[in-house]
Amino acid sequence: MKIGVIGGGAWGTALAQVAARGGDVLLWAREPDVVESINGRHENLTFLPGVPLSPDIRATGLLADLAGRDALLVVAPAQHVGAVLEATPVGRTPLVLCAKGIEAGTRRLVGEVAQAAHAEAPIAVLSGPTFAHEVAAGLPTAVTLACADDALQARLAGRLASPSFRPYASADVIGAEIGGAVKNVLAIACGVVEGAGLGQNARAALIARGFAEMTRFGMARGARPETLAGLSGLGDLVLTCSSTSSRNFSLGLGLGRGARAIDLLADRRTVAEGAFTAPVLAEAAAEAGVDMPITAAVCRLLDGVPARAVIDDLLARPLRDEG
Ligand SMILES: NC(=O)C1=CN([C@@H]2O[C@H](COP(=O)(O)OP(=O)(O)OC[C@H]3O[C@@H](n4cnc5c(N)ncnc54)[C@H](O)[C@@H]3O)[C@@H](O)[C@H]2O)C=CC1
Numbered sequence: 001m002k003i004g005v006i007g008g009g010a011w012g013t014a015l016a017q018v019a020a021r022g023g024d025v026l027l028w029a030r031e032p033d034v035v036e037s038i039n040g041r042h043e044n045l046t047f048l049p050g051v052p053l054s055p056d057i058r059a060t061g062l063l064a065d066l067a068g069r070d071a072l073l074v075v076a077p078a079q080h081v082g083a084v085l086e087a088t089p090v091g092r093t094p095l096v097l098c099a100k101g102i103e104a105g106t107r108r109l110v111g112e113v114a115q116a117a118h119a120e121a122p123i124a125v126l127s128g129p130t131f132a133h134e135v136a137a138g139l140p141t142a143v144t145l146a147c148a149d150d151a152l153q154a155r156l157a158g159r160l161a162s163p164s165f166r167p168y169a170s171a172d173v174i175g176a177e178i179g180g181a182v183k184n185v186l187a188i189a190c191g192v193v194e195g196a197g198l199g200q201n202a203r204a205a206l207i208a209r210g211f212a213e214m215t216r217f218g219m220a221r222g223a224r225p226e227t228l229a230g231l232s233g234l235g236d237l238v239l240t241c242s243s244t245s246s247r248n249f250s251l252g253l254g255l256g257r258g259a260r261a262i263d264l265l266a267d268r269r270t271v272a273e274g275a276f277t278a279p280v281l282a283e284a285a286a287e288a289g290v291d292m293p294i295t296a297a298v299c300r301l302l303d304g305v306p307a308r309a310v311i312d313d314l315l316a317r318p319l320r321d322e323g
């Protein structure tokens with residue numbers, strides 16, 4: 001199975017490294033310096049510096065070069081997946097969606113964006129607790145690889161698996177997507193807890209109540225509870241709510257220390273997906289009649305409301321059942 005990768009950020013590069021264990025990989029990157037650095041130095045100096053890459057990874061700046069690949073891993077940021085896929089020759093080639101987010105404006109999950117662009121392409125979702133630098137370094141990692149077609153799921157899993165990269169099977173594509181999209185927003189909130197010095201009890205409470213939020217929203221959208229409690233949901237939530245390696249957590253850390261979102265987000269080359277997902281997730285939750293107070297709080301922080309006021313309001317909410 002010849003693999004193509006769409007996106008030369010940290011995660012696309014790390015996944016190319018995973019796929020290169022089983023054969024050559026062609027990676028499309030938007031930035032000419034990334035193409036040059038991968039082909040010339042076997043390193044992605046811009047987005048994953050310091051990790052030696054397999055010589056079996058070749059980079060290109062032309063999406064047309066991806067024609068003829070047997071599967072494409074889609075690793076552009078969620079807000080750009082639609083535009084990039086529209087320009088990619090896909091046909092019936094399976095698309096493995098690896099971005100985590102919801103498209104602003106349309107409120108579509110990345111899988112829905114992909115199906116709208118290429119109705120005949122089968123889709124799968126790869127998601128889980130996966131910091132790119134650890135995966136690229138070959139540290140043990142497990143993911144959910146969800147696909148409605150069992151045979152395709154098994155072929156993709158077999159192609160990507162190694163002793164240090166374990167894809168677990170699921171047929172719940174929506175559930176796998178929702179966990180990854182929602183946890184980015186909750187990771188911002190966890191960073192705020194840390195930045196404002198609210199303590200470890202508060203962080204654990206936020207993870208548990210955040211998971212309740214993720215579950216309510218996921219169930220309303222048809223996700224299975226066991227998927228949300230698995231690698232792509234709770235697993236990824238725990239990872240990104242515990243570490244400054246998470247860009248979303250780090251954004252929240254800055255907000256909790258009093259910085260303004262507009263300043264923290266200016267001029268960054270790396271993506272903190274939660275900042276884009278939060279407002280559209282809040283809209284989707286309102287539409288579905290789902291209460292998501294932590295998501296609403298993150299939206300207010302991103303709108304410039306000071307962290308102290310947002311925290312006070314969250315803690316002053318009426319007492320309620322835990323369920
Ligand atoms: N970095 C990580 O550890 C992980 C990231 N992800 C997800 O993977 C997706 C990609 O993230 P990263 O690879 O980390 O990105 P990154 O933050 O390392 O790099 C930014 C990426 O955005 C791309 N980009 C910027 N403007 C663009 C545009 N107008 N059109 C198309 N692409 C554009 C850049 O080319 C680059 O590939 C995100 O949805 C992220 O949530 C998922 C799992 C782990």
Ligand SMILES: O=C(CO)COP(=O)(O)O
Nearest residue numbers: 128129130131246247248
């Ligand atoms: O999704 C990730 C790990 O699973 C990466 O998290 P950040 O985008 O917050 O860095």
